[in-house]
Amino acid sequence: MCIQALKGKKGARLGETIVVSVKEALPNGKAKKGNVYRAVVVRAAMQRGRCDGSEVKFDDNACVLVDKQGQPIGTRVFGPVPHELRKKNHVKILTLAQHIA
Amino acid sequence: MQSLRRSVRFLKSIGSSRCPTAANSLSTRDFFTAINGSSAAKTHVSSLSVMRMASNEGFPSLSLLNQPCCPGLLKMGAVVPPFPSRGMTTEGHRVEAPSHSSGAPAEPPARIKFKRLDKTAKHIMQIIDKEATEEVNGQREIPNIKPGYIIQLKVEVPENKRRVSILKGIVIARRNAGLNTTFRLRRLVAGVGVESLFPLYSPNIKEIKVLDKKKVRRAKLYYLRERMNPLKKK
Numbered sequence: 001m002c003i004q005a006l007k008g009k010k011g012a013r014l015g016e017t018i019v020v021s022v023k024e025a026l027p028n029g030k031a032k033k034g035n036v037y038r039a040v041v042v043r044a045a046m047q048r049g050r051c052d053g054s055e056v057k058f059d060d061n062a063c064v065l066v067d068k069q070g071q072p073i074g075t076r077v078f079g080p081v082p083h084e085l086r087k088k089n090h091v092k093i094l095t096l097a098q099h100i101a
Numbered sequence: 102m103q104s105l106r107r108s109v110r111f112l113k114s115i116g117s118s119r120c121p122t123a124a125n126s127l128s129t130r131d132f133f134t135a136i137n138g139s140s141a142a143k144t145h146v147s148s149l150s151v152m153r154m155a156s157n158e159g160f161p162s163l164s165l166l167n168q169p170c171c172p173g174l175l176k177m178g179a180v181v182p183p184f185p186s187r188g189m190t191t192e193g194h195r196v197e198a199p200s201h202s203s204g205a206p207a208e209p210p211a212r213i214k215f216k217r218l219d220k221t222a223k224h225i226m227q228i229i230d231k232e233a234t235e236e237v238n239g240q241r242e243i244p245n246i247k248p249g250y251i252i253q254l255k256v257e258v259p260e261n262k263r264r265v266s267i268l269k270g271i272v273i274a275r276r277n278a279g280l281n282t283t284f285r286l287r288r289l290v291a292g293v294g295v296e297s298l299f300p301l302y303s304p305n306i307k308e309i310k311v312l313d314k315k316k317v318r319r320a321k322l323y324y325l326r327e328r329m330n331p332l333k334k335k
Contacts, residue, residue, distance in 0.1 A: 043293065047296075047298070050259075050260075051259060052259055052300075052303060052305050053281075053283075053299075053300045053303060054297055054298055054299045054300065054303070054305075055297065055298040056295065056296070056297045056298075057295070057296045057297070057298075058293055058294070058295055058296075059293055059294035059295070059296075059326070059330055060293060078291075078292075079290075079291050079292060079293045080290040080291045080293055080295060083258055083260040084260070086260050087260060098291045099290050099291040
């Protein structure tokens with residue numbers, strides 16, 4: 001669950017980092033329930049405009065847990081991720097992703 | 102019907118004798134209107150027959166000449182034998198077809214919807230828009246995309262990537278705005294539904310290919326968001 005957006009008062013958009021608290025966790029995973037982590041938003045139901053005039057919108061909201069340096073905690077990323085992450089320099093997430101939307 | 106004609110001729114002869122000044126301006130039609138003014142019961146029928154009589158004119162204008170020329174004529178009109186009333190129903194049906202043909206000029210068969218702009222600036226912008234779209238259409242071949250089409254796109258993404266993406270999805274909406282005509286594409290990517298909006302005339306779209314056409318009865322298929330949603334919680 002999102003606690004706060006790290007940069008900006010108005011909330012985070014696609015590709016930005018947020019502070020989250022874990023509500024549900026698999027029993028033997030790296031993230032424990034109740035901990036506070038940072039995460040990167042990879043899918044948002046709000047459309048995000050691209051520089052060529054196109055927009056992209058996903059059906060759900062999803063994020064990837066990262067540590068303070070920006071490296072993902074987990075080893076796999078499910079679902080598509082947008083191109084916006086490349087600009088934000090989240091290369092590791094992009095390489096782990098199944099599909100780049 | 103013939104009785105009416107006879108009565109008309111009778112009245113015309115009287116009218117021409119009685120009011121010579123008005124006779125040149127009036128025609129047979131006007132006598133009918135005078136009669137119409139007197140007898141409301143026969144108005145419906147007489148009006149149709151009037152239209153038939155006035156086939157030489159563009160369209161009948163029964164609103165003109167409400168006042169009769171000669172008050173004496175009115176009495177004559179009232180005394181007209183009730184023959185026309187007997188043949189009222191059949192007459193009405195018979196005259197219907199010719200009245201359509203002799204009426205106003207028919208509408209153009211193909212109705213193209215367009216706005217007539219009053220302000221000059223808007224008009225200029227419309228011209229510029231049309232020119233720009235024609236130019237792009239001349240350069241690239243852009244097929245006509247309607248909602249319900251299944252489309253395959255070859256897009257070049259400017260985010261530091263060469264031309265990679267081949268997107269395949271269904272068009273759910275199309276918004277016409279001249280050069281900024283956009284369409285929405287919905288596709289399922291790795292288990293998640295993704296919707297993207299593309300400008301139709303964008304230079305980043307290298308190729309559009311129509312794969313299939315689905316029959317839809319709507320211009321915007323937003324209901325597919327609920328139907329085609331793999332992540333929906335049941």
